[in-house]
Amino acid sequence: MKSRNKWITVLLSVLLSFIIGSNFDFSQVEAKSNSGELKVAMEANYQPYNWTQTTNANGAVPIEGSNEYANGYDVKIAKIIGKQLHRKVVVVKTEWDGLLPALTSGKADLIIAGMSPTAERAKAINFSNAYRNSTFVVITKINSKYANAKTLNDFKGAKLTAQQGTSHYALIKQLKGAKRQPAMRDFAAMRQSLISGTIDGYVAEDTESTSFKMVDPDIKAIPISEMAGFKVSKEDSTTAIGIAKPNKQLLKEVNHVLGTIPNSQRTKLMTTAIKQQPKTDDKKKGKNGKSEPWLVSMWKQYGGMILNGIGMTLLLALVGTIAGFFIGLFVGIIRTIPTPTSQGKKWLLKIVNWLLAVYIEIFRGTPMMVQAAVIYYGIAQFWHINIDRTIAALVIVSINTGAYLAEIIRGGIISTPEGQFEAASALGMTHNQRMWHIILPQAIKNCLPSITNEFIVNIKDTSVLSIISVSELFFVGTTVASQTFKFFPTYLTISAIYLLLTFTTTRIFNLIEKHLQGSKNYNLMANQVQVGATKDTEANK
Structure with a gap:
């Protein structure tokens, strides 16, 4: 027991040191300007x-x-x-x-x-x-029925959008009868939507149309800034x-x-x-003079970037799940401690349980994207502490995972038959001995499918960390799609990579679970009969 406790203490210390101590920059924010x-x-x-x-x-x-x-x-x-x-x-x-x-x-x-x-x-x-003045256009397909629009009223019925968080979206109101679609995250998303036909066009600056036309000649820019009745403030038309x-x-x-x-x-x-x-690489030739398959040319140009994204995704998911497991284990054990007889210890346990319940509710009840923005930017803004974005991402995934696993492990502990607690007490075991030797081994084994699921969720949910500029797989995939203008093939490739990662993870954890379950052919009664028969044979001899 002592050796086991020592091993757990060392491991927790290493993880805590890694998460809290390494790569933190506690410099004042104002000092960055110097x-x-x-x-x-x-x-x-x-x-x-x-x-x-x-x-x-x-x-x-x-x-x-x-x-x-x-x-x-x-x-x-x-x-x-x-x-x-x-x-x-x-x-x-x-x-x-x-x-x-x-x-x-x-x-x-x-x-x-x-x-x-x-x-x-x-x-x-x-x-x-x-540093630049702009005019505005509606970018649409060259064969669209709105491609020959001459007035603001000619966009009646058109499904139009613009980038989220920009003044461009409000300009659609001046196009009488146009149907405003939900604002989109970036220009890559709008270009893909236009190509796929889910929108009829989007409002942007003239430079966007010039840039887009260089890679897709089938688009057309309608200069709405030149149309009678169109108004835009000086602030909205400058950069x-x-x-x-x-x-x-x-x-x-x-x-x-x-x-x-x-x-x-x-x-x-x-x-x-x-x-x-x-530029797009549609015309890129291989050694044989033929056009290279898009997937081959993409991996040649962006393979290193994608591999780095995969590595970052696995790092965040693996470290976050391991650290989250120990956080959840600690919280789960604390929340299942029997009520002490001492009045002081009883109130102390109530306060600790209340604080842990608040932690669980906050991190299970808010999106990880919001948590990332609050922790990464909020700490720097209000406490003037700059945290490396990778370390911040690891902390965010860890504490988020810990909140979920805390309830999973607590459920595993309290689901253990009461008779095992009573039998262990009858043998003179203390509460700690019962937990470490009897209860936790069973609870963790029973919780392993849920822990596996949490690991798989972390592999996918790391995509939300793009809000703090972590270059994980999805963030890299978005970059590649916007550079190559091959949105569907790129996202299909990224989806295949995610599927490969999650499928492999599931198979590995299934093998671990199978190993922990032991032999399925084990029959207690048959073994007892066999032992009894052996003893009778020896007695007859």
């Missing part, structure tokens, strides 16, 4: 403003926490600013919904992501002078750089740099970005 890096938040998934690539070709800059690079018009503007401020540009790749939290929490110094300085956003952050409100000095420096970039140079930068954006 570093030699200029951290710029962007989607790296919005061509030609910004995109992701696997090499540093054409002056691409590194993406924080990965082996990937970012390029595009926004990156080129950021490099000019970084050069004049004598700071190295590093991109913080973040989904659109995570841009503002990344800036206000100190994870990034600037937002350069084709963002309009709307009045609503200006309440949370400051904006620089405009500016977001800066945290306390950082007034950086705002002043950025405006100064932007003032040195003439309009002719900005136009040239955008033209260059459009030419350099990732």
